[in-house]
Structure formats: C-alpha cells, structure tokens
Amino acid sequence: MVVTDPRQADNPIVLANQAFLDLTGYAADEVIGRNCRFLQGANTDPNVIAEIKAAIVEEREFTLEVLNYRKDGTAFWNQLHVSPIHDDDGRLLYHFASQDDVTEFRKVQVLEATERRLLKEVDHRARNVLAVVNGIVRLSRADDPKLYAAAIQQRVQALAAAHSLLADKGWHEVALDEIIRQQLDALGSDRVRAEGPDVMVSAFVVQPLALVVHELLFNATIHGALSGPRGTLTVRWDQAPQPGGFELRWEEADGPPPPDARRKGFGTIMLRGMIEKQLRGQIDQQWTGSGLVVTIKVPGSLDGLPDPLAA
Secondary structure, three states, X not given: OEEEOOOOOOOOEEEEOHHHHHHHOOOHHHHOOOOHHHHOOOOOOHHHHHHHHHHHHOOOOEEEEEEEEOOOOOEEEEEEEEEEEEOOOOOEEEEEEEEEEOHHHHHHHHHHHHHHHHHHHHHHXXXXXXHHHHHHHHHOOOOOHHHHHHHHHXXXXXXXXXXXXXXXXXXXXXXXXXXXXXXXXXXXXXXXXXXXXXXXXXXXXXXXXXXXXXXXXXXXXHOOHHHOOOOEEEEEEEEOOOOOOEEEEEEXXXXXXXXXXXXXXXXXXXXXXXXXXXXXXXXXXXXOOOOEEEEEEEOOOOOOOOOOXXX
C-alpha cells in the first residue's frame, strides 16, 4: 500500500510499505515524492489511466485492474484500490492506495476463457459435421442396400478428407485449389483439368464444397462425360467481387447423352442442399449437346450460417 498527498504538487507518494517495495522492485527513496504514474508503461491502457485520473479528480473511491511495470521492466497486473481520506470538514487530505498482484489469477482466467471458447468451437464443428452426415444419409438414394451403403461410405470419406484438410490448416482459410484437387486427384484421370487463380475461402466452405465436387465427380464417372472413353472434364474458378467468394464452372464434354429423367434430376437435391441451403450460394445445371455444365457462385461473407442441409 501507499499513501499520497493531493495537497502537494502532482499528488506524490508520502508513504510506501515494504510489500509495495517488494512488489515493484524499487527502494523507498526511489518512490517517495513521486506520482504513482511511474508504474505505467508502454502497454498500459490509456483508457484505464483516464479512469484513474477522473476518479482522483472527483475524489471518489474505485477499484480496477491496470497493467503496471516493475523497476526491472517486467509487467504485472495490478488490482488497484484507491480511497480518498477526508478530514472532519470534508477536505481531502490523502489518498490511500492498495495494490494486489493479480497476474497469475488473470492467466487462469484467460486460460479458462480460452478453454471455454475451444470447447464451444469443437461443439459447433462437431454439430456441423454431424448435420452434414445426417444430410448425406437422408438424401442418398436407398433403392439398393449395397449401392446405398457404398454411396454413404464414399460421401463420408470425402467429408473426412475435407476435415483432415481443415485440421492441417488449423481450421482457418483454405485455398480453393486444394479443396477441388483433393477430390479430383483421387480419381487419377488424365482427362480432368482444373485451373484458376489463388482464392482463399472460409473454413465454412471446405466440407460442403468437397461434397459438391465429390458428387459431381461421382456422377461424371457413372453417368457423365467420364463414363465414356473420350469424355473430358474441365473445372475453372475465379474470384468473386466479395473477399472469399468465388465462381466455379464445371464443364463436361464428349460424354454420352443423358436420359431425359437424368437430365431433369441430376443430383439436384444434394447439390442444391449444399450450395443454396448451407453456403447461401447459387447453382445452375445445364445439359448441352456436349455434356453437363454446372455454374456455382458462393458469396464471401458466411457468418452465422445455418446448419448444413437444414430444412
């Protein structure tokens, strides 16, 4: 604790106990006669300093935490309590100030807050993944049990691969090129070409987009251009006007003509569920004389997204 005298110029310290000297590393003759501001440093919050000044001027009691510095330059969090002392006539005589080093306590608080955020984020990511899996199970065709099981397995594997990619990137932005090529490279075909500029997309995009590419690629190999001997696939993308947004064009050529039923219903529910419901994007599918052309547009801002494939 210290006592300061506001009746003297600059409200200097007139008394400091040994605990204060031990805390700050100063000797008594180095603090007596000085204003307490010598404990402030480069990272002391100016807003907190302003609060202290205002309370001193207004002669009111206060308690707050301020970042202070010892004589050797090390920082510590000081829980500062200041009380004005008045005489019987209400005139201000002294300020009594106590200091409590709460550095370790704040470290524990920060650690606990970080842990809570981490658990919340893990819970959020787990819910999203489970929601996507739920959508996969619900939207996969179940006409043949074996084909149904195989389709589920392949889609979950695509989701797992995207999950691993996210984990490798620390759950931050991922290059669009990596997401697309991860799925295309698994096919190992020399009739597939992918090209586009560097585009970084939100972590929200990675798993649903991976499933979209997987779905398109699966259909291309079973029903589309890659099911024939001469068919080709070209995937191109470009940056959208909004940061993190993109436009993707999936173009198949020289494949067999699809039946009319497949022309109307090709992957519509799964693809639109991923692009429109989860990513708030747009998807357009057109069958041309040469093959399927899919155009996908995804905006850059994806904050507050609903669960995948909701409704």
